[in-house]
Amino acid sequence: MWESFYEQFILYDGYRKVLRGLQNTLIIAFGGLLIGILLGTIVACVQVAGKRNKVVRAFSYVGDVYTALFRGTPIVVQLLVFNFVLFPLMGINLPGLFESLIVFGLNSGAYVAEIMRGGILSVDAGQLEAGRTVGLSYTATMVKIVFPQAVKNVIPTLGNELIALTKDTSVAGFVGTTDLTAAFRALASNDYQIMIPYLMLALSYLIIVVIFTVVIRFIERRMRKSEKRS
Amino acid sequence: MKRGVKAQTSEAENENVRQDVEEKTEHTALIEVENLTKKFGELLVLDNISEKIEQGEKVAIIGPSGSGKSTFLRCLNVLEDPTSGAVYFDGVDLCDLSVDINLHRRRMGMVFQQFNLFNNMNVLRNITLAPVYIGLQDLRKAKRKNFFRRIANVFRKEGKKRELIPIDKTKQQIKEEAEANAMRLLERIGLADKAKVYPSTLSGGQRQRIAIVRALAMNPKVMLFDEPTSALDPEMVGEVLSLIKELADEGMTMVIVTHEMGFAREVATRVLFMDGGKIQEQGTPEQIFGSPQNARLKDFLSKVLQ
Numbered sequence A: 001m002w003e004s005f006y007e008q009f010i011l012y013d014g015y016r017k018v019l020r021g022l023q024n025t026l027i028i029a030f031g032g033l034l035i036g037i038l039l040g041t042i043v044a045c046v047q048v049a050g051k052r053n054k055v056v057r058a059f060s061y062v063g064d065v066y067t068a069l070f071r072g073t074p075i076v077v078q079l080l081v082f083n084f085v086l087f088p089l090m091g092i093n094l095p096g097l098f099e100s101l102i103v104f105g106l107n108s109g110a111y112v113a114e115i116m117r118g119g120i121l122s123v124d125a126g127q128l129e130a131g132r133t134v135g136l137s138y139t140a141t142m143v144k145i146v147f148p149q150a151v152k153n154v155i156p157t158l159g160n161e162l163i164a165l166t167k168d169t170s171v172a173g174f175v176g177t178t179d180l181t182a183a184f185r186a187l188a189s190n191d192y193q194i195m196i197p198y199l200m201l202a203l204s205y206l207i208i209v210v211i212f213t214v215v216i217r218f219i220e221r222r223m224r225k226s227e228k229r230s
Numbered sequence B: 001m002k003r004g005v006k007a008q009t010s011e012a013e014n015e016n017v018r019q020d021v022e023e024k025t026e027h028t029a030l031i032e033v034e035n036l037t038k039k040f041g042e043l044l045v046l047d048n049i050s051e052k053i054e055q056g057e058k059v060a061i062i063g064p065s066g067s068g069k070s071t072f073l074r075c076l077n078v079l080e081d082p083t084s085g086a087v088y089f090d091g092v093d094l095c096d097l098s099v100d101i102n103l104h105r106r107r108m109g110m111v112f113q114q115f116n117l118f119n120n121m122n123v124l125r126n127i128t129l130a131p132v133y134i135g136l137q138d139l140r141k142a143k144r145k146n147f148f149r150r151i152a153n154v155f156r157k158e159g160k161k162r163e164l165i166p167i168d169k170t171k172q173q174i175k176e177e178a179e180a181n182a183m184r185l186l187e188r189i190g191l192a193d194k195a196k197v198y199p200s201t202l203s204g205g206q207r208q209r210i211a212i213v214r215a216l217a218m219n220p221k222v223m224l225f226d227e228p229t230s231a232l233d234p235e236m237v238g239e240v241l242s243l244i245k246e247l248a249d250e251g252m253t254m255v256i257v258t259h260e261m262g263f264a265r266e267v268a269t270r271v272l273f274m275d276g277g278k279i280q281e282q283g284t285p286e287q288i289f290g291s292p293q294n295a296r297l298k299d300f301l302s303k304v305l306q
Helices: A002-011 A014-052 A054-072 A075-090 A096-122 A125-133 A138-175 A180-191 A195-225 B011-024 B069-076 B101-105 B123-155 B171-188 B204-216 B234-249 B261-267 B285-290 B295-305
Strands: B031-040 B043-053 B058-062 B084-089 B108-111 B222-226 B253-257 B270-275 B278-283
Touching (some): A002 A014, A002 A195, A014 A138, A014 A180, A014 A195, A138 A195, A138 B123, A180 A195, B031 B069, B043 B278, B069 B222, B123 B204, B234 B253, B261 B295, B270 B285, B270 B295, B278 B295
Antiparallel strands (some): B031 B043, B270 B278
């Protein structure tokens, strides 16, 4: 069994495929989270500010619909719909990697929006009031005072989102992206020795997630430290 | 400690001052409240209050909890939007939506029960944030206006050219000036060594004194205190009260919501007793504490003073 895997992995260049898959998985996870954070932050800000102004409120309804759509359907379905319905209808033809990047970005945007909204609301209302009473505008107070504190509160949850997203990328193969799962599956189907490749697949995800966890803890601690002594 | 931070005035602000002068004839007191009513849903918190606060007065507001004292104070700088009525500050109606409220709030310092120092900034940044931000904003505005004026002036005839707004400070100078002012204020309260420290490491009394200094950095015309000592340990009440008293002695106009009757008696020039959303009785501290007339005030004082 092991010899066969060794053969496939080293001698027949299987490792290249796996590395390519790992690369794609990481690109989709980080890229998706990045897009998600940008999108989600905008949606969250609009929703938090929604009470203040009619124009903003209209936009906040758009945000509501967006989060409802992307949180209400499974990611696989979203991938399929985008790949086989929306993109063809719009006449867009993208490589699988970009396609998955966009879909995962949109998907995580919906979750990050809720995370960010929670983060902003968790900052004590007194901070906003204090900012307003020294004569700063609503926007300035949000940007300078509330938002930095919200981000600090939100880091652990965002880490969680990164981990979830990384594991979700395993379905990117549905639209022809060679991610980690697809790479190992290709290995497995080459000579019908399926046990070892899938075991390795599970192990690689586990290792990635453990590394992420450690890094996130580190960042979190660094950010907390700034609040204590200096 | 008075002047210094905000010598930088943009044209927009000058225009506003001019408007102030025009309207001042109507509302001469520093703060004038007219028929102020505030409802939270169905609950009537402030019931048609009209009141004037003159320059230099130290007004203490006392009353049982839920009587609307804090809400009244928060309506003075429109932190709570009044349901109806008007608040004039320096002759300008703050409830008017066309008024740039941020411009006027800078002249009203506010101190909260929960201090509300900015947790993500050190003490010095806490104090300099607003002066620097506003200074830089004014600088940017002036530069932008000058830019367009310079272009327009090319096409204007000689003698009809519009003057440029004088820019006498660089960004660096604005920052340095604000920091120097902040350090002076910190030295005054004896906390200069805490300038680089984050608020979470300070005691309640220290935090509250810094919150007061943060408000002072804007050179306010009036200071609003919302129960400044209620969240403090008993041993720290003294340091905060003595700082407030110092300010009062310097002639700062202030409105203080407080439960410290002794303090109100000592510092205030006028005491308002509020209950049920109305000002039930007001007068000098001697009248209020010496010979109260209103039955509810008598009852309140007998409970508080024992």
